[in-house]
Amino acid sequence: MQTIQLKKFGNVLISRPAGLEAFNAIRPQLDPDVPLQIDFDDVLTVTPSWLDEFLTNLTDFNGGKVELLPTKNASVLAALPVLAEARKDFVAATVLRALER
Amino acid sequence: MDTNRDKVRIGEAARMLGVSDQTLRNWEKTGKLRAERTAGKQRYYDVEDLKKFSLDLEQLGLAWATSALAPELPSEYYCERPDRFTSRVAKMGAELQKNSRVSEDLASLLTLVAGEIGDNSFAHNIGNWVDVPGVFFAYDFSKRIIVLADRGRGVKTTLQQVRPNLTTDVDALRVAFTEVVSGRNPEKRGNGLKVVRAVAESRQLGLLLRSGIGVVTIPTSTGRMQIKMTTENVRGAYAVIHF
Numbered sequence: 001m002q003t004i005q006l007k008k009f010g011n012v013l014i015s016r017p018a019g020l021e022a023f024n025a026i027r028p029q030l031d032p033d034v035p036l037q038i039d040f041d042d043v044l045t046v047t048p049s050w051l052d053e054f055l056t057n058l059t060d061f062n063g064g065k066v067e068l069l070p071t072k073n074a075s076v077l078a079a080l081p082v083l084a085e086a087r088k089d090f091v092a093a094t095v096l097r098a099l100e101r
Numbered sequence: 102m103d104t105n106r107d108k109v110r111i112g113e114a115a116r117m118l119g120v121s122d123q124t125l126r127n128w129e130k131t132g133k134l135r136a137e138r139t140a141g142k143q144r145y146y147d148v149e150d151l152k153k154f155s156l157d158l159e160q161l162g163l164a165w166a167t168s169a170l171a172p173e174l175p176s177e178y179y180c181e182r183p184d185r186f187t188s189r190v191a192k193m194g195a196e197l198q199k200n201s202r203v204s205e206d207l208a209s210l211l212t213l214v215a216g217e218i219g220d221n222s223f224a225h226n227i228g229n230w231v232d233v234p235g236v237f238f239a240y241d242f243s244k245r246i247i248v249l250a251d252r253g254r255g256v257k258t259t260l261q262q263v264r265p266n267l268t269t270d271v272d273a274l275r276v277a278f279t280e281v282v283s284g285r286n287p288e289k290r291g292n293g294l295k296v297v298r299a300v301a302e303s304r305q306l307g308l309l310l311r312s313g314i315g316v317v318t319i320p321t322s323t324g325r326m327q328i329k330m331t332t333e334n335v336r337g338a339y340a341v342i343h344f
Contacts, residue, residue, distance in 0.1 A: 012191040014216040015183060016224065044194045044205075045212035048293045049220060074206035075213040078303075079296050086281045086292045 002034050003069075004058075007042040014045075019053030027061065035065035040073045048079040055083075055091045064090035068098035107148040111136070114146040118155055132202070133243045158239045159341055162248035165237040166311070166339035171252060174237060181235040183223040190216045193240055193247075200242055203344075210300050211344055214308070215240075215247050217293040218340045226253035231336060245344045253337035256312040270313030274328050278317055298326060307343035311335045 006013065009022045030036065036058060040046065058066050071077070084095040114136075115122045128134040129144070134154055136144040164172050180186035190212060197208035215238070222236045230253055237250040253259075257273035267273050277294045301308040301319035308319045314334050319326045321343065 010191065012187075012194045012212055012216065014187050014190060015220045017183070018187065044198060045209050045216060047213055047217045047220065048296045049217065049224070052292075074209040078210060078213065078300050082281070082292050082295045082299065086295075 001037055002030065003037050003039055005039045005041070006046065007039075011043060012045045013043065013050040013054075014047045016049045016053040019050040020057060022050075023054055023057040023061075030061065032062045034062070035067070036062060037067045037069050039069045040071040040076050041069075043073060045075040046073070046079065047075070048082060051076070051079055052083060052087075052091070055094060056087075059090035059094060064093055066090070066094045068094060070098075070101060108137075108145045109148055109151070111144045111146070114151055117148075117151050128243075154241075154243070158241055158244075158246060158248045162237045162239065162250040162341070163335075163339055166250035166252065166335045166337055167333060171233040178237055178239040179235060180219070180238050183220070186219050186223065186236055186238060187216075189238060190219065196242070203242070207305055207344060210305055211247065211342065214297050214300055214306065214342055215249060217297055218310070218338070218342075219249050221293060222249070222251035222253055222338060225259040226251065226337070229254055247342040247344075248340070249342075250335075250339040251337040255335070255337050256315070269330075270315030271328055271330055274310070274312060274315040274317050278326065278328070302326065305344070308340065309343075310338065310340040312338045 004026060013019070013022070055066065080095050080099055084092050084099060087095070109117070111122050111125055115125050118125075125134065125136070129136045136146055139145060161174070161178070165174065180189060193215065194208060194212035197203050197211060198205065200208070219236050219238055226234070233252050235251070237248065240247040255270070256277050257267055257270050260273045260276055261267050264276060267276065278298045279295070281292055281295060297308065298319065300306065302324045304321050304324040307321040308317070310317045311331065312335055314330050314332065315328065316331050317326060317328050
């Protein structure tokens, strides 16, 4: 299991292009066969656009082996139910598993 | 005292703002408007701070969104490009975290809502700005408001790319705030305004968003969303967040 700490990308994570940029920056360090977990600690805000883009690319990259670590981050908790409803793919599965926890 | 900037005593400051001396003392106690002190403990105010305080950010943003010709804006309220907007939202978030009157959760949600609305302006207008690119973005913690405005194509025109049958601004706002647009084609859609709506309906902040002649309101008093038609046309989008 490999952990991605989102704080590496900043305190406030906004926009699709920035979400894609973050994925491209970290991809060389990732192995598509190793499951990933995402850590939201010490991040103030992640917008739905950034999270959607980042998760879409990550789950496409490793076939959906992505888990979200439990968080109390208000922006993440607000975005997850809408992402789960909007997406019908690996992203929805990752988000639904996190919401169940 | 910084001698490079004009300073005034409390009486002159009160006259400039049209309030009493006592009101200014109360505002100082509650943190609404800070006063500095001379060595002799007399209050004094920075004239530039007073001018900023007296600016009506809602009117300024509305002028940016509605006027035929783009008005001149103070540079601190204008983000021509997305990177400038992102850095200013991050700065606002950091300031909110330090503000003792704002909880960590509220700081997170205000930054989300402002970030998502402003980012939408860039994402849906890039290469298609009607005249002047960019976003008006201003906030005043003492008045507990954040204002955003753009001179883009508006919600209806941008949504018509994925929903060609949309005919009115009110319908477009309803789709933007209530309907989940699934999948990634023909255009990537973040469904961010659905999240903005969910946050506002939790009553932690209030929202007004206008585009064309449509207006969405979600007041903190009820947390209930209403979408209506108005008479004055907004060229792109205009949003006020109250908290």
